[in-house]
Amino acid sequence: MPRGDGTGPAGAGPGTGMGRGRGGTGRGRMGGNRAGAGPSGYCVCPKCGERVPHKVGVPCYEMECPKCGTKMTRE
Ligand SMILES: [Zn+2]
Incomplete structure (x- = not known):
């Protein structure tokens, strides 16, 4: 055996921690609740304003404008 003394190959480096960083993706509520908007609110078409x-469970950007077919955005 040529390699008798194992100088540890893998995972001994200093920067091998995967669990570091990106700790705070907490969604900060920016106070976007308008009066009477409820939990869902409206989606608006950026093109024609429709x-x-x-819909609950469907993000606005997955909805299409019934008028022009553009992807909606959150109001
Ligand atoms: Zn539209």
Whole structure:
């Protein structure tokens, strides 16, 4: 055996921690609750301005404007 003394190969480096960083992706509520908007609110078309009630469970950017087919955005 050529390699008798194992100078530890893997995982001995100083920067091998995967669990570091990105600790704070906590969603900060920016106080975007408008009066009477409820938990869901509306999605708005950035193109033609059409507004549709936001469906729960479907993000606005996955909805399409019923008028022009553009992806909606959150109001
Ligand atoms: Zn539209």
